[in-house]
Amino acid sequence: MRRITGTLALLLGLTALGFTYAAFTASAKESTVATSTSVDAAQVERGQQLYQTSCITCHGANLQGVLDRGPSLVGVGQAAAYFQLATGRMPAVENQAQMPRKEPYFTPTQIDDLAAYIQANGGGPEIPAAGLRDDSQVAMGGELFRLNCASCHNFTGQGGALSQGKYAPSLDPSTDEQIWGAMLSGPENMPKFGDGQLTAQEKAAIVAFIQNNKATIEPGGLPLGGFGPAPEGLIAFLVGMGAIVAATLWMGSRA
Amino acid sequence: MSTDQHAVPDEAELATMSRDEKATAGLAADHVELDEYGPVAVPGSPADKRNERRVATWFLLSGLLGLLFAVAFIWWPNEYVPAYQDGQLAYALYTPIIGATMGGAILFFGIGVVQLARKIFAHEVAIQQRHIGMSAEFDRQTLAAQVLDTVDKSGLKRRGMIKGSLALAGGALGLVAAVPILGALIKNPWAERADSPLWVTPWAPLADGTKVRLTQIDGTPVRPEDLAAGSMATVFPGVPGGAKASDAAVMLFRVRSDQVIRIRDGQQGFQFGDYYAYSKICTHVGCPVSLYEQQTGRVLCPCHQSQFNLYEGMFPVFGPATRPLPQLPIELDDEGYFVAARDFIEAVGPGFWENGKFPAWYSEPKEATG
Numbered sequence: 232m233r234r235i236t237g238t239l240a241l242l243l244g245l246t247a248l249g250f251t252y253a254a255f256t257a258s259a260k261e262s263t264v265a266t267s268t269s270v271d272a273a274q275v276e277r278g279q280q281l282y283q284t285s286c287i288t289c290h291g292a293n294l295q296g297v298l299d300r301g302p303s304l305v306g307v308g309q310a311a312a313y314f315q316l317a318t319g320r321m322p323a324v325e326n327q328a329q330m331p332r333k334e335p336y337f338t339p340t341q342i343d344d345l346a347a348y349i350q351a352n353g354g355g356p357e358i359p360a361a362g363l364r365d366d367s368q369v370a371m372g373g374e375l376f377r378l379n380c381a382s383c384h385n386f387t388g389q390g391g392a393l394s395q396g397k398y399a400p401s402l403d404p405s406t407d408e409q410i411w412g413a414m415l416s417g418p419e420n421m422p423k424f425g426d427g428q429l430t431a432q433e434k435a436a437i438v439a440f441i442q443n444n445k446a447t448i449e450p451g452g453l454p455l456g457g458f459g460p461a462p463e464g465l466i467a468f469l470v471g472m473g474a475i476v477a478a479t480l481w482m483g484s485r486a
Numbered sequence: 487m488s489t490d491q492h493a494v495p496d497e498a499e500l501a502t503m504s505r506d507e508k509a510t511a512g513l514a515a516d517h518v519e520l521d522e523y524g525p526v527a528v529p530g531s532p533a534d535k536r537n538e539r540r541v542a543t544w545f546l547l548s549g550l551l552g553l554l555f556a557v558a559f560i561w562w563p564n565e566y567v568p569a570y571q572d573g574q575l576a577y578a579l580y581t582p583i584i585g586a587t588m589g590g591a592i593l594f595f596g597i598g599v600v601q602l603a604r605k606i607f608a609h610e611v612a613i614q615q616r617h618i619g620m621s622a623e624f625d626r627q628t629l630a631a632q633v634l635d636t637v638d639k640s641g642l643k644r645r646g647m648i649k650g651s652l653a654l655a656g657g658a659l660g661l662v663a664a665v666p667i668l669g670a671l672i673k674n675p676w677a678e679r680a681d682s683p684l685w686v687t688p689w690a691p692l693a694d695g696t697k698v699r700l701t702q703i704d705g706t707p708v709r710p711e712d713l714a715a716g717s718m719a720t721v722f723p724g725v726p727g728g729a730k731a732s733d734a735a736v737m738l739f740r741v742r743s744d745q746v747i748r749i750r751d752g753q754q755g756f757q758f759g760d761y762y763a764y765s766k767i768c769t770h771v772g773c774p775v776s777l778y779e780q781q782t783g784r785v786l787c788p789c790h791q792s793q794f795n796l797y798e799g800m801f802p803v804f805g806p807a808t809r810p811l812p813q814l815p816i817e818l819d820d821e822g823y824f825v826a827a828r829d830f831i832e833a834v835g836p837g838f839w840e841n842g843k844f845p846a847w848y849s850e851p852k853e854a855t856g
Contacts, residue, residue, distance in 0.1 A: 370567055378703055378720055382776040382788060392803070393777060394784055394793055417716050420779035427712030428702075428719050446569035448578035 257486070278348025281341055285322055294352055307416060308355020312346040314412030318405075328396030329419060332404065356415040356425070363407040364442060365435035372440030375433055379424065388441050388456035393420060403445060409439050505775070511856060517615035526609050537605035544598030548591050555587035612803035676840075684838070688723040688734045689814060690829035697825035700738060700763070700816065707823040713740040716780045720766060723826070733834050735766040736814050737776060737785070738824070739796060745783075752800040756815040758824070763814040764800050767835040768792055770807040785811075809837065 238370065282290075289301030296303035301323075304312070315321040319333035326366045351358065365372075379388065385391050388402035397420055402410070414434055417423030429437070495503065495511065505513070506639035511522065522685050527534035538581040564580045567573040620626070642649060691697050699707045708721055721738045722729040739762045741747065747762065756762075768775045768787040775794065777786035783797040792805030812834050815827040833841050 315587045366568075366570065374703075382774070391777075391788075393779055394782070394786060397779065417714075418781060422778050422780045423714040423717040425712070425714035425717060427709070427714075428717060443569045448569075448574055450578045450581045452582060467645075 273345045274344050275351045277341075278344035278346070278351075281337070281345050282348055285336075286345075289323070294349070304349055306351035306355045307349065307353075308357055309346040309350040310356040310358050310412045311416035311418065312349040313342060313358060314409055314416055314418055316342040316345060317412070318409055320418070329398060330402060358408055358411045358415065359431065362431065362435055363411055364438045365432065366439045366443065368432070368436035369439050369443045371433070372436030372438070372443075375429065375437050376440050379429065380437065383421070385457065386459070387454070388444055389457040402441050405441070407442065410438050410441060513612075517617075519612050519613050520610055522609065522611040524609055526607075541598055541606055544601055548594035548598060551587045551594065552591040555591060558583045558587060576634075610728050611767055657723055683733075684840075685829075685833055687829055687834060688725050688728050688731045689736075689826040691826075692725070697817075697819060697827065698728075700736070700824040700826065701728065701821070703729050708738065709822055709824070710759070710818070711742075713738065713761070715740055715742045715760065718778045718780070719778070721824075722777060723765070733767060735774060736763050737766050737778070738763045738816075739778075741783070741796070745797065747797050748799050748801075750810065750813070753799070753813050753815075756813045756827075758816050758818065761816065761824070762796065763816045763824075763826075764794075764796070764811040765814065765830065765834040767811075768807055769802070769809040769811060770805070770836060772835040775811065798838045 282294075283292075286301075289297055290304050291297050291301075294304040315330075316337055317335055317339075319335045320330040322336055323330050335342065349355075376388075380388075383391060383393065383399035384402055385399075390399045390401040392398050399421070405413075410416075411434060413421060414424040414437070415426075416430065424434070426434075455466055493687040494515075500508070500807065506543075510520075516659050525534075528539055558580075562583060563573060563576050565577065567577040588595050637643075673681055689698055700721040701707050702719065703722060705724065707724060708719065713719055717740055719738045720735050723731065724732050728734055741760050741762065743760055745760070747757075749756070764785075766774050766776055768789065770790055770792050773787050773789035775785050775787040775792070777788060778784075778796075779786070783795055784803070785794045785796060785800070787793070787805065787807065792807035793803050794800045794807070794811055797805045800813065802808060802810060812832045814830055816824050817827045819825045
């Protein structure tokens with residue numbers, strides 16, 4: 232009996248150690264991508280060449296789209312092109328429920344060239360060059376985030392599930408430009424938030440809230456994914472109860 | 487304990503017994519005998535002093551942490567500090583500090599008590615004889631007889647008035663306990679008949695006939711050009727308190743102009759061009775549905791995974807919700823802002839018994855869909 236309780240206590244201790252290790256080794260990657268608004272003919276020319284080698288198969292020779300492969304890009308604008316390319320979603324590997332975020336395939340300069348080419352053919356929303364974030368409006372940004380964004384992206388921007396394999400991604404790796412690009416273009420199943428609906432000041436406030444949220448030290452310790460009471464209760468029950476049982480076994484084995 | 491009693495000392499014997507002897511006699515009466523008994527360490531020896539210091543250390547730690555808790559709770563900065571500012575770390579440490587100090591104070595006090603029992607209190611091994619089975623037959627029968635005899639002799643059996651009034655008093659005291667909790671639930675939702683808040687939302691035109699504008703949460707009225715195709719805005723009635731009304735939140739959609747949308751019977755013309763307005767309150771238990779997939783037209787409810795299809799007139803396609811989301815009829819006012827043409831034609835939110843049965847409200851079955 233003593234040996235069994237000792238083994239159980241050891242097992243619980245090792246499991247707890249494993250969780251602690253996993254919590255401290257979770258890494259966050261930062262990717263910074265430059266943007267440029269200076270548009271010239273040479274840049275559009277370079278963008279067209281990149282388009283014709285990498286995008287034309289699915290989006291068509293004249294950006295009109297190809298049935299069952301890719302949508303038309305006429306009028307999607309620089310915001311959509313920048314978002315899709317800078318987050319690595321385009322070029323896509325295959326058609327699936329949703330394009331996952333990955334390392335960008337193109338360099339920042341190439342992304343700007345391609346975005347300039349898309350913008351030059353049909354126009355569309357553009358990410359402004361400056362004023363992307365207003366750190367003085369964190370509170371207003373939080374209110375707007377909870378009303379417009381939190382239903383899918385979660386209160387702390389951790390994302391969540393949608394229907395049939397689709398999901399709202401986590402906002403942790405997103406840069407200011409990428410958040411703006413997503414709001415302006417409404418990538419995949421995300422609704423669009425045009426400037427008439429959320430003004431530039433409101434968008435800057437939302438970006439400030441998201442980035443402030445990421446940079447804030449967790450006052451409660453480990454955030455456990457930021458999903459709220461369900462995982463916190465689960466961990467409190469499993470780890471807390473486990474610790475109590477282990478302590479009881481240990482005390483019993485020493486009595 | 488009526489049988490096999492130990493010999494009980496009489497008064498004269500008691501007077502001669504020391505306290506130690508009395509304690510031993512008391513234990514013996516309970517069939518307990520001390521097998522081993524003595525101090526853990528020789529009093530005054532180095533081991534004894536070490537034990538004393540150890541126990542005192544735990545209590546000192548506990549007291550220190552308790553005082554630290556009080557100090558931290560009162561004086562440590564607990565006001566929110568946003569990121570990128572100096573006080574961030576101090577603020578973030580507030581919760582862990584008060585948790586660790588209070589938890590530590592309780593834990594160390596517990597350890598101290600255990601150590602006190604193990605290291606300072608006398609070491610003893612006591613053996614108690616086990617009692618087997620239930621009480622003796624004699625004890626059980628006499629006790630039952632006493633209880634029943636008390637009831638009989640009280641005379642309550644033939645005094646119906648006292649019994650009745652006693653039951654009434656007891657019941658009323660129970661009522662006194664229950665009424666503060668349940669009494670607030672007694673309301674008549676039908677007191678206002680057709681104007682009952684179950685049916686009427688702040689979208690109903692005002693008394694002078696003014697139609698209510700669709701506004702953003704800050705009160706900005708919404709125009710058609712504010713929404714791009716493929717977007718969804720949460721709008722509220724442009725009346726005082728509209729953004730806080732629990733039954734008034736509405737999702738305003740603008741779909742692509744080539745999108746085909748099926749309209750439910752009796753709701754033709756509720757939309758304005760490519761703009762559609764639907765209640766945001768789930769018809770299952772009333773959570774806010776707003777996880778809008780703009781490519782599939784699905785609107786998801788986060789609480790129980792109900793899904794509604796905008797392209798099918800907000801018909802429920804998955805999950806526990808059984809009724810479509812009510813549609814708000816919208817049009818433009820003279821200045822080009824969206825207004826609600828009239829209130830919803832059905833009750834918003836979760837179902838209730840009389841839902842769909844109020845005669846003054848509409849004439850066709852509301853479950854009919856097109």
